[in-house]
Amino acid sequence: MPNAAVGFRDRRAGIESAAGNAADFQPRWTDLNGAWSGSGSSDSRFPIPYFRIPYFPIPYFRRRVQRLRSPSPVTHTSIRPHTLRIEPTRGWVALRLGEVVAYRELLYFLVWRDLKVRYKQTILGVAWAVLQPLLTMLVFALFFGRLARVPSDGVPYPLFAYTALVPWTFFATGLTLASNSLVGSANLITKVYFPRLTIPLATVLAGLVDFALAFPVLFGLMWWNGVAPTAQVVWLPVFIALAFATALGVGLWLSALNVEFRDVRHVVPFLTQLWMFATPIAYPSSLLPEKWRTLYALNPMVGVVEGFRWALLGTATRPGPMIVVSGAAALALLIGGAFFFRRMERTFADVV
Amino acid sequence: MSSDVAFPGEASLAPTPHEAPRVIRVSHLGKQYQLGARARYRTLREALVDSAKGIARSIGRGRTRRSVERFWALDDVSFDVAQGDVVGIVGRNGSGKSTLLKILSRIVEPTRGTVDLEGRVGSLLEVGTGFHPDLTGRENVFLSGAILGMRRTEIEKKFDEIVEFAEVERFIDTQVKHYSSGMYMRLAFSVAAHLEPDVLVVDEVLAVGDAAFQKKCLGKMGTVARHGRTVLFVSHNMGAVVSLCSRALLLQSGRLVLESDPITVAARYQATLTAAPTSTTDLAGAEHYGSGKARFVSLRFVPERRDGSTREMMCPGSRLRVETRIVCSAPIDSANVGITVYDASGYRLVDANTAMQGRFVSMKPGDEARVDFALDDVRLKPGTYLVGLWMGRSNVEDIDGILYAATLEVEPDPHQLQHSEQFPGSYLCAFKHSVVISTPAGDVAPPGVRDEPGQRSAAGVSR
Numbered sequence: 001m002p003n004a005a006v007g008f009r010d011r012r013a014g015i016e017s018a019a020g021n022a023a024d025f026q027p028r029w030t031d032l033n034g035a036w037s038g039s040g041s042s043d044s045r046f047p048i049p050y051f052r053i054p055y056f057p058i059p060y061f062r063r064r065v066q067r068l069r070s071p072s073p074v075t076h077t078s079i080r081p082h083t084l085r086i087e088p089t090r091g092w093v094a095l096r097l098g099e100v101v102a103y104r105e106l107l108y109f110l111v112w113r114d115l116k117v118r119y120k121q122t123i124l125g126v127a128w129a130v131l132q133p134l135l136t137m138l139v140f141a142l143f144f145g146r147l148a149r150v151p152s153d154g155v156p157y158p159l160f161a162y163t164a165l166v167p168w169t170f171f172a173t174g175l176t177l178a179s180n181s182l183v184g185s186a187n188l189i190t191k192v193y194f195p196r197l198t199i200p201l202a203t204v205l206a207g208l209v210d211f212a213l214a215f216p217v218l219f220g221l222m223w224w225n226g227v228a229p230t231a232q233v234v235w236l237p238v239f240i241a242l243a244f245a246t247a248l249g250v251g252l253w254l255s256a257l258n259v260e261f262r263d264v265r266h267v268v269p270f271l272t273q274l275w276m277f278a279t280p281i282a283y284p285s286s287l288l289p290e291k292w293r294t295l296y297a298l299n300p301m302v303g304v305v306e307g308f309r310w311a312l313l314g315t316a317t318r319p320g321p322m323i324v325v326s327g328a329a330a331l332a333l334l335i336g337g338a339f340f341f342r343r344m345e346r347t348f349a350d351v352v
Numbered sequence: 353m354s355s356d357v358a359f360p361g362e363a364s365l366a367p368t369p370h371e372a373p374r375v376i377r378v379s380h381l382g383k384q385y386q387l388g389a390r391a392r393y394r395t396l397r398e399a400l401v402d403s404a405k406g407i408a409r410s411i412g413r414g415r416t417r418r419s420v421e422r423f424w425a426l427d428d429v430s431f432d433v434a435q436g437d438v439v440g441i442v443g444r445n446g447s448g449k450s451t452l453l454k455i456l457s458r459i460v461e462p463t464r465g466t467v468d469l470e471g472r473v474g475s476l477l478e479v480g481t482g483f484h485p486d487l488t489g490r491e492n493v494f495l496s497g498a499i500l501g502m503r504r505t506e507i508e509k510k511f512d513e514i515v516e517f518a519e520v521e522r523f524i525d526t527q528v529k530h531y532s533s534g535m536y537m538r539l540a541f542s543v544a545a546h547l548e549p550d551v552l553v554v555d556e557v558l559a560v561g562d563a564a565f566q567k568k569c570l571g572k573m574g575t576v577a578r579h580g581r582t583v584l585f586v587s588h589n590m591g592a593v594v595s596l597c598s599r600a601l602l603l604q605s606g607r608l609v610l611e612s613d614p615i616t617v618a619a620r621y622q623a624t625l626t627a628a629p630t631s632t633t634d635l636a637g638a639e640h641y642g643s644g645k646a647r648f649v650s651l652r653f654v655p656e657r658r659d660g661s662t663r664e665m666m667c668p669g670s671r672l673r674v675e676t677r678i679v680c681s682a683p684i685d686s687a688n689v690g691i692t693v694y695d696a697s698g699y700r701l702v703d704a705n706t707a708m709q710g711r712f713v714s715m716k717p718g719d720e721a722r723v724d725f726a727l728d729d730v731r732l733k734p735g736t737y738l739v740g741l742w743m744g745r746s747n748v749e750d751i752d753g754i755l756y757a758a759t760l761e762v763e764p765d766p767h768q769l770q771h772s773e774q775f776p777g778s779y780l781c782a783f784k785h786s787v788v789i790s791t792p793a794g795d796v797a798p799p800g801v802r803d804e805p806g807q808r809s810a811a812g813v814s815r
Contacts, residue, residue: 084458084469085469087467088465106501108498109498116487117486121486188482192475192501193457349459
């Protein structure tokens, strides 16, 4: 069988334009631009860099291991359990996350499709993933930093704002796209079965790729401003996970609601705008009196943004209790969202 | 199990090997829908108002009971499917076929009852599920395959086969939005056709592409069926059902009314179709041309058997009585009355008129006349035909004419279905013929082989 990876290696092109100055960080996302250079090697039928993607190496290896362990044909030829009972369900039902894992290839393809389609017929391609937070940062730096002289915890304001804008952009786009994801996939939902959770999940995961592109620019900006990351940077994955959980949690709630109530479509832009002001992006949370901060951190994005600043820039604000509160809030959102989603799921195909 | 209970007499007809394990067990399945706008999207405001009303009602003891009309799209359906069965599901539009398939493929939840499924179920409810116009053919094969439940390695293995079957090799790296609709359909079907689940649920996807591709699709379905896979197959094409399926179910307004062999079910299904052939068409509102001295007022088709008894549907080779009624408003003298049969695209096929028989119609104002044509051995292929009426004197005047007065449905004969392959063309024909064979040994004519001149051959009839 031809090796899919070989074909892809030849197609590396144009990443510089996509990732800007982040040359040291080389995700091979060339095909996202929709412009594969050259013919590619013709021996590969598979158009997608399945296990070449730095962000998704795990499923492939996992499957290999699994296959070695279990020679039973059932595990790898059938996606669902051998005997299945279909019956009416009521009220709250189990999440059945195992099924989502079983459908991980589909999840992967949906993420890939989202990315591919999003930057199709665009001139700048994936550069948009970097430009959005970057341009917002410039506007903020001009109006809040220069003109309004908003304090920034002793960090240069552009860096201060961008550090918050990178996770925020991930959150806001993930939320917006996820809330429309089910309605947008109505043609799939009414025609084929798969765990519906994969749809919003894929959308938010696709946002993670954009995030990974915008993130190296942050390091560039730190280097430019002469800020070295502290040892606390090891905590960064925790804050990324927190942002992901928040985006997915809210996305699950809104996407499920959107199926039945199309009002959600009108609420979402408004919601993200309000949420942005409720999050310390243009201003530091140290502006708030100490006693209110814990309450403030019920907004999980507060924890995310403060966490990012603390881990990367070493700002003075000790986010400890805020992180705990934010983490709890995000977890509640996510778990509640997942169960709510599963509860609403049974009528999706009838209503959407 | 349930099949035996429901139709004890017919169960023995079903060729199901009863030793084969049951892979689908449907028991008392029901799906209820709400009618009207309520069932569609609600806005938040409506939901709030409704719940407020609900609270008010619970306090005020059911003052304003909102009457939501509900209906059972599927009602108490039970049947079993054994491994390797190819089951046709037949019924008119709205009889619950699609609902049943949607429940079996887990897209919607039943309101009542249970289904037990063994093995992996693949459903093809639509051609091109998951196709994205902006992606290339190659990319769509992978995406659609994944959505239909195929593994990536599985798709890679079958990729060449899929592309070859679809006949789109040259365009595989072109975005599918630039495809012709035929190419798109072929590729989409091809992906679906290479799905290899234990149980395949198919909804009328065969109606894609040109005649040649349709034939290929049917062939593919046949191969799938012969390979011992379990298939549930919804179709309106009785020919396909009879030739592919080992058993068939007939649904009528959500209920399972017959479970038997495909021929019996196809015959019953056709009998439930519109009783249109024997109904009378009122021609008052039709578009008439001609002088209008007399008018056709109604037209009625009565299909008959060879022995002259009325039958409920028109089949190739039956007799057809066409009854017309004419009302006269000004004197007409020795007019010719005729009918013309056109195919569905308006192409003229056959004429019959009174002048051919040397008969003419004369009427005085106020007279009412009936002109009946008895057409013997009507060799029209199954399909829809248009019938036009005309009355006048050739090359002198048109008294009354209606280009397309009524449609005539010709159904396939259920007893010939198992052999019927749909040949293109417009009608079946029979020729009077005789045969002369010249060989060095001379003309050898064993008794009974050569037709007497003037006698219809029986050989050409079925095709």
